[in-house]
Amino acid sequence: MTESPISVFDRLVDAGPATPARPTLDTACVLGGSIAGLLAARVLADHARRVVIVERDETGTEGRSRPGVPQDQQVHSLLPAGRLWIERWLPGFTQEAQDLGAVLASPEQALTCFDGHPQAPGGAHALLGASRPFLESRLRARVLALSNVSTVRGRATGLRYRDGAVSGVRHTTGRGEEILETDFVVDAMGRSSRLSEWVHGDGYDRPRLERLRSGINYASALFERSTPAEDLLEACSLVVYSPPYPGGGIGVAAVNAIEDDKWLALLVGFGEDRPGGSVEDFRAACEELPPIYREAVRGAAPREVLTYHQADSRRRGFTGLDRFPARLVSVGDAVASFNPVYGQGMSSAALHASCLSEFLQGAPRLDEQAGEFFRLQEVVVDAAWAVSAGGDAARLDAENGVEVPEEVRHQRWALQQVIRATVLDGGIAKAFNNVSFMLRHPFTLADPHLLERAVAANRTALTGGR
Secondary structure (H helix, E strand, C coil), rough: CCCHHHEEEEEEECCCCCCCCCCCEEEEEEEEHHHHHHHHHHHHHHCCEEEEECCCCCCCCCCCCCCCCCCCCCCCCHHHHHHHHHHHHHCCCCHHHHCCCCCEHHHHHEEEEEECCCCCCCCCCCCECCCHHHHHHHHHHHHHHHCEEEEEEEEEEEEEECCEEEEEEEECCCCCCCCECCCCCCCCCCCCCCHHHHHCCCCCCCEEEEEEEEEEEEEHHHHHHHCCCCHCCCCEEEEECCCCCCCCCCEEEEEEEECCEEEEEEEECCCCCCCCCCCHHHHHHCCCCHHHHHCCCCCCCCCEEEEEEEEEEEEHHHHCCCCCCCCCCCCHHEEEEHHHHHHHHHCCCCCCCHHHHHHHCCCCCCCCHHHHHHHHHHHHHHHHHHHHHHHHHHHHHHHHCCCHHHHHHHHHHHHHHHHCCCCHHHHHHHHHHHHHHHCEEEHHCCCHHHHHHHHHHHHHHHHCCC
16 A cells, blocks of 8 residues: 555654664765755765765855855745754754754744734744854754764766766866765755756756746845844744735745844745835835834844845656666755745755655665655655645736636635634644644645635634624
8 A cells, every 4th residue: 555645744754863773885975065965964974984075165164155055145944844853863953053043933922924814823833043054054063073974175067877876976176076986976956956967968867857937036134133032022924915915016024033133034026026125125115014024124234135036946856767877866956946935945955854864774775776765755845846836836827817727726725715714723723834834744734624624714704703
């Protein structure tokens, strides 16, 4: 009997480190030292005598921005699934981050609104507020503290093979091109990964590429925060609006209390809408939002507003390929990069690492392509894609007047019933948040009893209880 996506997803969310055993790999190589690569390296450290991360950017543990991550100054969210997984694999990570200034917002300090209506209290998961460079640097410090993990500064340029399996990585350093002999390779080179071109040029199948236009425009601004984190009534917020958007085209807004006594705030527009391009415009737009936004933007702005545009969401399909190298997998944005509004990137990377752990613990046939890994990973990618790409597709279809099949119409109607009911019913809010936080698979929202409860709550609200 085939295991359901819900049970697979639950197992991956709850996975912990492997029981210590003799390493089955000599040298494992991770291409890319961002969050996905660092988490993959943490998993590999339990299975390889030596783990080498090849990273082209100069890296450290000081929380600096990196050229290879152009969006890292924008608002990022470490969802509860990602934080809980990291905490399980790197015990004490949350407390260390707090000790250095990150803000752990309790459920009571988190405000979520849909079209101006606060979500009903639902769930008991804290949210860790910090900038992306801060989180990445903390992860790097912990992973590189492992005795068998190291970093090489260089740019990966290709692969070498032996008997249909990857056996080496070509990379450039200050001394020219070198070859790193390896037993296993993880591609964590991000959205712009060249792995598909490499393997195709070497005679293997190219992973399938799927794109969905998202057309999002980010504007993030940093402000000084005078109130200590422990005294904040609200420490983080997410507000989502339906068309027609208020405040000069704001579709989504978010704000987090972060390290160094700062607020990091975000305004998002779609298509031609580009709200908050200057500090003055940003503050004016926040006047139309809940009070936490007006409070956050009152302080001095230590930098200009930073903008970011993402034209589309992308995913690469690795399952079902006839010919693909053994001992080679991809993780993170190299596999799927979603509309960042949904905050799934870092937590998806954590769950990809969980897939890698389960695969390596299962005594895999390393002389064959990693089919079982890619099947596990597809469950995670499908779940995240259903939330982000599903939302984008519905928005674009509505904007363009596209007629969709009746089944799709019903699915979208059902989801909207659940979302509307989250402001009325704490139990429904909890179920929805578990999916949004990547703790449960989206299929759990298709429970008929949940939908009946949502429809009833919405009907009662509409009729005033009559």
